Amino acid sequence: xxxxxxxxxxxxxxxxxxxxxxxxxxxxxxxxxxxxxxxxxxxxxxxxxxxxxxxxxxxxxxxxxxxxxxxxxxxxxxxxxxxxxxxxxxxxxxxxxxxxxxxxxxxxxxxxxxxxxxxxxxxxxxxxxxxxxxxxxxxxxxxxxxxxxxxxxxxxxxxxxxxxxxxxxxxxxxxxxxxxxxxxxxxxxxxxxxxxxxxxxxxxxxxxxxxxxxxxxxxxxxxxxxxxxxxxxxxxxxxxxxxxxxxxxxxxxxxxxxxxxxxxxxxxxxxxxxxxxxxxxxxxxxxxxxxxxxxxxxxxxxxxxxxxxxxxxxxxxxxxxxxxxxxxxxxxxxxxxxxxxxxxxxxxxxxxxxxxxx
Amino acid sequence: xxxxxxxxxxxxxxxxxxxxxxxxxxxxxxxxxxxxxxxxxxxxxxxxxxxxxxxxxxxxxxxxxxxxxxxxxxxxxxxxxxxxxxxxxxxxxxxxxxxxxxxxxxxxxxxxxxxxxxxxxxxxxxxxxxxxxxxxxxxxxxxxxxxxxxxxxxxxxxxxxxxxxxxxxxxxxxxxxxxxxxxxxxxxxxxxxxxxxxxxxxxxxxxxxxxxxxxxxxxxxxxxxxxxxxxxxxxxxxxxxxxxxxxxxxxxxxxxxxxxxxxxxxxxxxxxxxxxxxxxxxxxxxxxxxxxxxxxxxxxxxxxxxxxxxxxxxxxxxxxxxxxxxxxxxxxxxxxxxxxxxxxxxxxxxxxxxxxxx
Ligand SMILES: CC(C)[C@H](C(=O)O)[C@@H](O)C(=O)O
Ligand SMILES: CC(C)[C@H](C(=O)O)[C@@H](O)C(=O)O
Numbered sequence: 001x002x003x004x005x006x007x008x009x010x011x012x013x014x015x016x017x018x019x020x021x022x023x024x025x026x027x028x029x030x031x032x033x034x035x036x037x038x039x040x041x042x043x044x045x046x047x048x049x050x051x052x053x054x055x056x057x058x059x060x061x062x063x064x065x066x067x068x069x070x071x072x073x074x075x076x077x078x079x080x081x082x083x084x085x086x087x088x089x090x091x092x093x094x095x096x097x098x099x100x101x102x103x104x105x106x107x108x109x110x111x112x113x114x115x116x117x118x119x120x121x122x123x124x125x126x127x128x129x130x131x132x133x134x135x136x137x138x139x140x141x142x143x144x145x146x147x148x149x150x151x152x153x154x155x156x157x158x159x160x161x162x163x164x165x166x167x168x169x170x171x172x173x174x175x176x177x178x179x180x181x182x183x184x185x186x187x188x189x190x191x192x193x194x195x196x197x198x199x200x201x202x203x204x205x206x207x208x209x210x211x212x213x214x215x216x217x218x219x220x221x222x223x224x225x226x227x228x229x230x231x232x233x234x235x236x237x238x239x240x241x242x243x244x245x246x247x248x249x250x251x252x253x254x255x256x257x258x259x260x261x262x263x264x265x266x267x268x269x270x271x272x273x274x275x276x277x278x279x280x281x282x283x284x285x286x287x288x289x290x291x292x293x294x295x296x297x298x299x300x301x302x303x304x305x306x307x308x309x310x311x312x313x314x315x316x317x318x319x320x321x322x323x324x325x326x327x328x329x330x331x332x333x334x335x336x337x338x339x340x341x342x343x344x345x346x347x348x349x350x351x352x353x354x355x356x357x358x
Numbered sequence: 359x360x361x362x363x364x365x366x367x368x369x370x371x372x373x374x375x376x377x378x379x380x381x382x383x384x385x386x387x388x389x390x391x392x393x394x395x396x397x398x399x400x401x402x403x404x405x406x407x408x409x410x411x412x413x414x415x416x417x418x419x420x421x422x423x424x425x426x427x428x429x430x431x432x433x434x435x436x437x438x439x440x441x442x443x444x445x446x447x448x449x450x451x452x453x454x455x456x457x458x459x460x461x462x463x464x465x466x467x468x469x470x471x472x473x474x475x476x477x478x479x480x481x482x483x484x485x486x487x488x489x490x491x492x493x494x495x496x497x498x499x500x501x502x503x504x505x506x507x508x509x510x511x512x513x514x515x516x517x518x519x520x521x522x523x524x525x526x527x528x529x530x531x532x533x534x535x536x537x538x539x540x541x542x543x544x545x546x547x548x549x550x551x552x553x554x555x556x557x558x559x560x561x562x563x564x565x566x567x568x569x570x571x572x573x574x575x576x577x578x579x580x581x582x583x584x585x586x587x588x589x590x591x592x593x594x595x596x597x598x599x600x601x602x603x604x605x606x607x608x609x610x611x612x613x614x615x616x617x618x619x620x621x622x623x624x625x626x627x628x629x630x631x632x633x634x635x636x637x638x639x640x641x642x643x644x645x646x647x648x649x650x651x652x653x654x655x656x657x658x659x660x661x662x663x664x665x666x667x668x669x670x671x672x673x674x675x676x677x678x679x680x681x682x683x684x685x686x687x688x689x690x691x692x693x694x695x696x697x698x699x700x701x702x703x704x705x706x707x708x709x710x711x712x713x714x715x716x
Contacts, residue, residue: 085552085553085556085559088553090553090554094554120479120480120483120590120591120592121478121479121480121590122478122479122480125478141499141521141555142554144518147555147556148556149556149557149559149560152524156524156525156526157524157525157560158522158523158524158525158560159522159523159524159555159556159557159558159559159560159561160502160520160521160522160556160557161520161521161555161556161557162518162519162520162521163499163518163519163520163521164516164517164518165516165517166510166514166515166516166517167514167515167516168514193604193607194443195443195446195448196448196452196499196500197499197505197517197519198443198505198506198507198517198518198519199507199517199518199519200517200519201443201507201517202507202515202516202517203517224607224608225607225608225610225611226611228586228608228609228611228612228615229611229612229614229615229620231612232478232479232590232612232615232616233478233615233618234478246551249551249582249583250582250583250586250608251586252583253583253584253586253587254586254587254589254590254612256587257586257587257590257591258590260591262587
């Protein structure tokens, strides 16, 4: 038996309900593959603010550090929106990324044939789309200094943030991206704004240099405005995309929305060593929280990513992904992905369907 | 007779051919509305680099300053891509924006019923889409300091750019946007990243404050990642969008691509006083330059925007816009927007069709 200590961060809104389903699925798969999971739950986001006054209590970070992987659900909600920004749920998420040095964020956007009609794009444009966005997650304008709101000589205020990348930061994310592209279709598109930003010029230079070590990967470059356009125009041209923190935030969401069903999309955030964090791309959906309406599949697929990228158990990951495809194949749908002639299930019932499929 | 001095900046690639068409159209409309245009041509971009070594010669800026409006075609091309960034065609464009203090960039993205099938999105998703992106153009990370590539203590390089906005910069673009929204459907969506960036928090505060002066305009806020998503998911929800320089660059291109025909889209860049610059959204398309294949309609519609926003001649602008709709209605198309059963025209022939329609 292989033992794993998993930290669960259910967070806010629909977080707890979808987490429950993912844990059930993990338990079943654990038995099948002889994996013993020890789950420990910790507070983050709004739930942590309510309980402790802080979005990321030190105890949570400790618990995460002492585990093999972290499964996160979702954070945030209207309730905490008026707090000062360093005390808001989002600060907990940014603190977790920084605290665990999760510099590489993998965000797949894949069209599932069963859900292709959910896309707002024409079938022939999105059929077969399978994009992996590799986003730098602990640098760039999210963390650069100076930052803040300062008074100027004339008495007016001035807001400032700084986009910074060092060569080593670019190299380490670049390596992750080239390795990912190599395991996929061997195409990597690096996105920057090198025609305007110096930080992007350094980015482009380093990625180009790095490509010498990956002669088997075909590298291209796009400016971020053009990349946003090309995602809408012809998304099939993309295989793997690598970009900085802010551009990755924007483009991974645009890419996700091409699928029409962000309730289906997982993500992985990885560091050089130590536990990774695995979480759905969607938010905490406070409007449907506690109503057994949420789609747990992105959370379940995040658990699969955890098995694949965090615990090196690709077979168990495959099993979960197959179960998800199977329930879709048999017509089971939550409200966000329902279409005519399909079976409408709640969150719990979808969980049961998955267990059956396993 | 009303006299106008117009600076023409044909630039690179297809620039000169599409400019020729726009000038012919302006001449005809000028006669019809008793407007006398004095055209003066000047160098910018690659053409200026080849002739003078600089992308924006001082003489060009002078000529522009001494005119009532500037009509720009397109700049850039592979030929100049390897030059240092301060000597590249783009630097000429940025210099022009800064030199004329063109802080407000208006980028309409409108679905024309005749071209709706060119969109990669489903008809029902884009039918009736009519979005105006108001992008701040002389501030933000495009111009903020410090910027550059610096050596660190450890000997590695560090790329830096700074995103900065002052209250007065936010207020002046905000006013333009609220005024624009008021003339449209009365809805303004401000886009920022206030959950992460302090500069965005200041942005959001000022725009919210400003909205008190525009009780008739309905203001909403979106984070930039969500805005990119919503443009793909449900573009009809948008009327007017206001945002900073970088986010505006990305979102206006994504919005433009929803139409499927960026060869049709004009833009206006305006300052507090002095001449505005009017230019198509598309690039210089060096691959088809000089082959009489380019679509001149965005350039012609830019001339219409010049009449409307730069010279306060809305009737002449209407006339041009109607002529464009008419040629589309009669089935005339350039190669970029051709579809089955339509008449394929070259750039010049499209110009003649427009003159006929006028
Ligand atoms: C919630 C927010 C801070 C976060 C980000 O901007 O990174 C989110 O948008 C994401 O993409 O995970
Ligand atoms: C060419 C480039 C500098 C420019 C920009 O980024 O502003 C272009 O993309 C645009 O949107 O006009």
